Amino acid sequence: MDHVSLVVFEAGQHRFALEASRVRRLSSTPSHTRTAHLARLLNLEGSAPASRWLTLVDGEGAWELGVAGSTKLIDWPAPALYPLSELVLVRASVHPALIGIAFERQHTPCWLLAADRLTP
Amino acid sequence: MTAPTMSDPSALGLGEALARQGEAHTRVDVDEPARQLVLFRLGGQRFALPGSAVREILDGQQSVYFVPGVPDGIEGVIHLRGAIESVITLERLLDLPAPPPGAGMLLLVHAAGIRTGVRIEALEDVCEVGESTLKPPEALNDTLAPFVTALIHRDAREAIALLDADALLGAFQAGQG
Numbered sequence: 001m002d003h004v005s006l007v008v009f010e011a012g013q014h015r016f017a018l019e020a021s022r023v024r025r026l027s028s029t030p031s032h033t034r035t036a037h038l039a040r041l042l043n044l045e046g047s048a049p050a051s052r053w054l055t056l057v058d059g060e061g062a063w064e065l066g067v068a069g070s071t072k073l074i075d076w077p078a079p080a081l082y083p084l085s086e087l088v089l090v091r092a093s094v095h096p097a098l099i100g101i102a103f104e105r106q107h108t109p110c111w112l113l114a115a116d117r118l119t120p
Numbered sequence: 121m122t123a124p125t126m127s128d129p130s131a132l133g134l135g136e137a138l139a140r141q142g143e144a145h146t147r148v149d150v151d152e153p154a155r156q157l158v159l160f161r162l163g164g165q166r167f168a169l170p171g172s173a174v175r176e177i178l179d180g181q182q183s184v185y186f187v188p189g190v191p192d193g194i195e196g197v198i199h200l201r202g203a204i205e206s207v208i209t210l211e212r213l214l215d216l217p218a219p220p221p222g223a224g225m226l227l228l229v230h231a232a233g234i235r236t237g238v239r240i241e242a243l244e245d246v247c248e249v250g251e252s253t254l255k256p257p258e259a260l261n262d263t264l265a266p267f268v269t270a271l272i273h274r275d276a277r278e279a280i281a282l283l284d285a286d287a288l289l290g291a292f293q294a295g296q297g
């Protein structure tokens with residue numbers, strides 16, 4: 001079955017995932033000057049402090065995305081990944097990086113993020 | 121000598137009255153165009169959507185997943201048979217009392233080029249009404265006026281406001297609600 005390798009983590013009360021190929025490095029402390037906590041980028045309330053830092057790359061170079069909770073690498077079945085509905089995607093208050101949702105049996109859904117739409 | 125009766129001689133017999141009443145509710149003028157409508161309650165008031173815009177009626181028990189960042193008018197998304205559908209609430213757009221979270225049923229509505237679940241308080245009926253029962257809306261407030269195309273006086277209760285599905289979903293696409 002086709003699958004997508006995802007790095008899964010938490011922020012606020014939600015689970016999120018980035019395509020693993022977009023994550024250059026994972027560390028417990030930030031080492032770059034350009035950083036941002038995912039909870040702040042998405043305006044999430046009640047998020048724990050960042051406990052992991054994912055190194056991503058944008059047009060200005062490497063930067064680190066802070067996330068909470070444990071971080072897992074999961075090969076997610078492609079048929080279980082869904083784009084968000086158009087009505088949600090057009091709303092300005094929804095961060096443009098939020099592009100889809102993934103379902104996993106017995107677990108809360110996981111929100112899919114486009115790494116190239118995140119920037120500190 | 122005939123026994124006196126207590127009845128008004130001009131009154132209808134019970135059987136006739138019931139027959140007339142039943143006929144009033146079932147009679148369809150075959151020459152009159154009819155519209156299929158889905159009647160429901162929202163914020164304690166009666167509304168309708170054209171049946172052509174309602175693709176499915178769901179029992180409302182689906183898990184609704186809150187999407188980070190969505191405004192109050194979007195309850196979240198549901199996973200419906202392999203597709204993700206948004207769920208919206210109309211109360212904010214129509215200036216009605218906010219519904220209890222997750223209560224009621226869902227209508228899967230297709231209009232303005234999109235499909236979405238619409239949370240309703242309760243389903244009243246799915247029926248056909250003659251075009252003559254649709255009356256132009258009058259004296260609507262500025263909030264309701266853009267979204268109500270007709271008023272339906274179907275029974276002795278308050279009129280039913282027929283909603284314009286394209287206008288409703290168009291408003292959501294434009295950032296209202």
